[in-house]
Amino acid sequence: MSNKIDLHVHPYFEQYNLENVVEAMQTRNLSAIGLIRYNLDHFEETRKIHCSLKAESDDLLIKVEKDGKPFYLLRGIEVLNEDFHLLVIGNTEGIKQGQSLEQNIEKALENGAIPVIDHPFVHATSPRKGICKEKRKKLSDVCKKYHNNIALEWNSYCIPWIRRMMLGNDANYDLEDFAEGLFWEAGDYVPVIADSDVHARNKSLLQEIGAGHIIIDGVDCSSGQKAILGLKEAIKEGEDFGYRNNKKCVSFTHFIRAFGLPLVLNLTKNRG
Numbered sequence: 001m002s003n004k005i006d007l008h009v010h011p012y013f014e015q016y017n018l019e020n021v022v023e024a025m026q027t028r029n030l031s032a033i034g035l036i037r038y039n040l041d042h043f044e045e046t047r048k049i050h051c052s053l054k055a056e057s058d059d060l061l062i063k064v065e066k067d068g069k070p071f072y073l074l075r076g077i078e079v080l081n082e083d084f085h086l087l088v089i090g091n092t093e094g095i096k097q098g099q100s101l102e103q104n105i106e107k108a109l110e111n112g113a114i115p116v117i118d119h120p121f122v123h124a125t126s127p128r129k130g131i132c133k134e135k136r137k138k139l140s141d142v143c144k145k146y147h148n149n150i151a152l153e154w155n156s157y158c159i160p161w162i163r164r165m166m167l168g169n170d171a172n173y174d175l176e177d178f179a180e181g182l183f184w185e186a187g188d189y190v191p192v193i194a195d196s197d198v199h200a201r202n203k204s205l206l207q208e209i210g211a212g213h214i215i216i217d218g219v220d221c222s223s224g225q226k227a228i229l230g231l232k233e234a235i236k237e238g239e240d241f242g243y244r245n246n247k248k249c250v251s252f253t254h255f256i257r258a259f260g261l262p263l264v265l266n267l268t269k270n271r272g
């Protein structure tokens with residue numbers, strides 16, 4: 001059986017409960033999601049949320065059963081810094097805002113976690129813009145150093161026409177062009193993985209989780225550690241070998257409802 005996995009979801013448990021997230025996963029046919037918050041690992045709090053469905057968890061994974069099917073929620077964090085944003089899926093110990101990208105990658109690898117540079121072609125502090133030559137060079141150096149031990153993210157919020165309208169770049173196109181260039185010119189393979197980055201500020205916004213996602217056949221989710229290891233190995237094997245990508249953007253309505261125009265124009269505020 002194939003597992004549809006969206007590693008980048010921002011739930012807002014102040015607005016709804018764990019059952020609502022699992023219901024949305026069921027509707028979207030997702031087996032697993034990464035629980036992400038900016039600069040904050042909220043996994044322990046999430047584990048403690050009362051759930052009327054049968055649930056069990058360990059340090060890295062929450063398993064919830066609904067209608068006889070298991071749904072998995074993985075530990076994760078998104079750290080922001082001046083250069084690039086980084087998702088870490090798995091053990092987040094020692095992952096901090098303010099540490100350099102490489103320090104956080106090293107720490108994630110030491111922890112056996114999965115480091116993903118998310119939306120790498122979106123300027124880290126001015127989201128409407130692309131990245132400058134120096135940052136592109138830095139990204140290239142990091143990719144050449146870590147190869148398939150890291151991944152790059154194709155992001156469902158980078159809707160090409162909206163970015164063009166805001167005089168920005170097509171961040172996903174730039175990413176794919178860059179990753180292909182690395183491979184064909186220098187022989188360096190860094191996997192590109194699709195995810196949604198859905199900011200579900202209210203219950204109805206959960207309906208677009210998994211817009212972008214990866215598909216992996218048969219991940220062993222009997223423990224958090226096994227699940228992370230299985231995912232990590234599948235991603236390392238590469239697209240079309242270890243996993244497949246489903247690259248789909250969120251709808252325009254979702255985008256506007258999730259951020260609203262004022263936030264689109266100033267995305268650094270109201271993060272969750």
Ligand SMILES: [Zn+2]
Pocket residue numbers: 008010036078197
């Ligand atoms: Zn995010």
